[in-house]
Amino acid sequence: MTILEEILEEKAKEVAKLKKSYDSIKTNKLPYNRSLYQTFMTSDYMNIIAEIKRASPSKGMINPDVIPSSQALDYQKYGAGAISVLTDEPFFKGSMEDLIAVKKQVAIPILNKDFIIDEIQIDRARDAGADVVxxxxxxxxxxxxxxxxxxxxxxxxxxxxxxxNQAELAIAQTIGASIIGINNRDLKTFQVDLAITEQLAAQIDTSHTLVISESGMRTREDVERVKRAGVKGILVGETMMRSPTLDKTFEQLRVKL
Structure with a gap:
């Protein structure tokens, strides 16, 4: 069984519990009206979705003591275009409370990063203030x-x-996705290769579709490489979570488009 299959199996159990316990009507809903698409498509600089992630299946514990609200404020201060909050608990040590705490602190779009398999997870994300799922x-x-x-x-x-890959990109284009994230990490093997972004972005009309390159962004050279492929945004998790000097990390990765 791959890690993705393990996560999805666990997620099915989580959704079953959620359907018994979650009541959207009784939730104090937070607003969700910040457009990641508009923000990123009109920017002069490479847009960074900075991620809050305590752990991952491939890396183990990354930053277990992070305070999401403080981290989010730093991200916003240093130039993040959006913030991704990993809310999966068993594998990434996140929670919906993390997302709610972040939403209350910042004025930029929030992505609920989770493994969505059911409508109830979308309801929950919306109620917690996510702008993007x-x-x-x-x-x-x-x-x-x-x-x-x-x-x-x-x-x-x-x-x-x-x-x-190519087959998944075809699905995205058939569905009509206007924001396509190209994951350079194979979710089955967890190997990372930036050539994935180059190969797939070449088949996307980047004048109308926002392309985000995900995983493997560590250096300015990495960012320049995906920029040449037509990418306008990058999702950066581990690099941000391990950075001792966030201001310098942002300065390095926010290249001019």
């Missing part, structure tokens, strides 16, 4: 992805649609 092509059938994509957009949320 993640859909992963490798996680579900094209039919189910279309249903969840339509559900999220009808609720007023943007969707970051994550792909890793």
């Amino acid at each position: 993640l859909l992963i092509a490798a996680a579900l059938s094209p039919e189910r992805l279309q249903i969840l994509f339509d559900y999220a957009t009808n609720k007023g949320l943007e969707v970051l649609f994550e792909v890793h």
Whole structure:
């Protein structure tokens, strides 16, 4: 069983519990109306989605003592275009409380980074104030992805649609995704290769579709490389979470477009 399959199996149990316990009507809803698409498509600099991530299956504990609200304020101060909050608990040690805490502190778009397999997770993300939700092509059938994509957009949320290969990109384009995340990390082997972004971005009309390169962004050279492919945004997790000098890390990665 791959790590992705393990995560999805656990997520199915989580969703079953959520359907019994979560009541959207009784939730104090936070606002969700900040457009990642508009912000990133009109920017003169490489847009950074800075991620709050305590741990990962491939790296183990990364920054277990992070205070999400403080980290988010630093991200915003140093130039993040958006913030990704990993809310999966078993594998990434996150929570929806992390997302709520971040939303209350910052004025930039918030991505709920999780493994979404059901509409109730989209309801929960929206109620917690997420502006964007993640859909992963490798996680579900094209039919189910279309249903969840339509559900999220009808609720007023943007969707970051994550792909890793040619077949998944075709699904994203058929569905009509306007924000496509190209994950340079293979979710089955966890190997990272920036050539994935170069190969797939070449097949996307980047004048209308926002392309985000995910995973493996460590140096200015990495960012310049994906910029040449037409990428306008990068998602940076581990590099940010391990950085002792966030101001310098942002300065290094925020190249001019």
